[in-house]
Amino acid sequence: MLRRSFLAGAAVGAALPRFAIGQPAGSRVLKFVPQANLTSLDPIWTTANVTRNHAWLVYDVLYGMDAGFRPQPQMAAGHAVEEEGRSVTITLREGLRFHDGEPVRAADCVASLQRWMKRNSMGQKLEAALEDLSALDDRRLRFRLKRPFPMFFAALANPSNPAPFIMPERIARTDPFQQIRDTVGSGPYRFLPREYNSGSFVAYERNPDYRPVAAGEPSLTAGPKQAHFDRIEWHIIVDPATAAAALQAGEIDWYEQPPPEIQQLLRRNRQVAVEPIDRLQNPAILRFNHLHPPFNDRRMRQALLPAVDQADYMTAIVGPDPALYSPMGVFTPGTPLANDAGMEALAGPRSIDRAKALLKEAGYTDQLIRLIGPTDILAPAAMTQVAGDMFRRLGVNLDFVLTDWGSVIQRRASREPVEKGGWSVFLTAFASFEFADPAGNFPLRGNGAGAWFGWPGIPRLEELRDAWFDAPDLDAQKRIAREIQLTALEEVPYIPVGSYTSMTALRRNLVGRVPGFALFWNLRRS
Secondary structure, eight states: OHHHHHHHHHHSSSOOOOOOOOOOTTOOEEEEEOSSOOOOOOTTTOOOHHHHHHHHHHOOOSEEEOTTSOEEESSEEEEEEEGGGTEEEEEEOTTOBOTTSOBOOHHHHHHHHHHHHTTOHHHHHHHHHEEEEEESSSSEEEEEESSOOTTHHHHHTOOSSSOOOOOOHHHHTSOTTSOOOOOOOOSSEEEOGGGOBTTTEEEEEEOTTOOOOSSSOOBTTBSOOOOOOSEEEEEOOOOHHHHHHHHHTTSOSEESOOOHHHHHHHTTOTTEEEEESSSSOEEEEEEEOSSSSSTTSHHHHHHTGGGOOHHHHHHHHHOSOGGGEEOOSSSOTTSTTOOOTTTHHHHSOOOHHHHHHHHHHTTOOSOEEEEEEESSSHHHHHHHHHHHHHHHHHTOEEEEEEEOHHHHHHHTTOOSOGGGTOOSEEEEEOOGGGGSSTTTOGGGOOBGGGSSTTOOBOHHHHHHHHHHHHOSSHHHHHHHHHHHHHHHHHHOSEEEEEEEOOEEEEETTEEOOOSSSSOOTTOEEO
């Protein structure tokens, strides 16, 4: 690919360009290169991973989720479950404060959860089961449920985008479909708006009032969140060679997502560790716009299946090593619900000619297809190039629009047809835990206007999802998961394009990193 050839050329040869940031000796500042520019500060409005990473610095949650997918108390001191599971009262820990010095109240939690439930797929399920959610006093909030909700605490601990972050009530009352501008949270770090320069620089300072939970082991978003750095700086460096040079020189501490060619270079440096950012792989998808032609027609979506070679998409991200990627259906490989139902649609012989014939049978007559994608974030950029090549070989009327990732996440929210600036297809990737089950896999929703970008209306997926929530045990959940996958590969809300091991690079003097994604608590210098 052109992208890979360019980077390979940049990584070979003599000295790489220096990026002089300056790192004073003994500094308690962590300098980080994120996967993309931070364009949105609202983790409820967008599901962009870079905004998620920002939010886990700034906000806290009532319950965290450990790496075993078990909920653990965070801001919650405890809870009482009564009326055979139809009433749950949560008590907040003492001394919790927002960054502006105001105490965290139950009313803040109520407003935050109400906003979150409008945008998160598991939150929507919880909202449908709610009869009432109210603050009993400043430290207690009560959920009254229409019926017992077995996954209640899993929902509140759900780290999938958007997570149930707690904000001050005045901010949380913002329409969930409008972006907030005020970033006051109660997490381990405070966002510094005066230093924020989109496209260049983001800064955070340690929150001296933050009180980690007293017990437990740090694991994913659960356990004590110790802030060991006084300050965290995000340096937006688009050029991989420049970021790599800064990391090797010690001017940067952590490079979140170096491309494969740069990883090879960094492995030669004894002061740099290149390692998986998560123990599981990241799922990736090709997402359709279901509102407008041509992909509002199921046959058009199905027609692309024979053309998609998952290995092509994954190799573009991680390189040719097959140990770094896996074929996948709709659930993360290595998790209990992953299965092979219907996988012949993706694993059988690949054929562009067959896809062309299916497009013609479906009635494709040169309608415009707009593929949108980024140039400045590794996985989506690489996959978009592969998709662009696939569409060209299919001979469709392609409008290939490349911008920065921030523009993509703004544009994909548009419901307009392509002739009015809308889109047809985009590609993106997710954290492993987001596709572990139907609760977190929000692109798998089929609830039309309430669904994630693309807005598929697939009632059968919703019926199966409801059945999964009601399943009595794991065996029953697995049976339903197979039906879900069969339905998804028939209705095609999106096409899975594989899963890959996301690698990260950091200075070896950094220890204590919590696996999962770019988490900053407990990280310290040795």
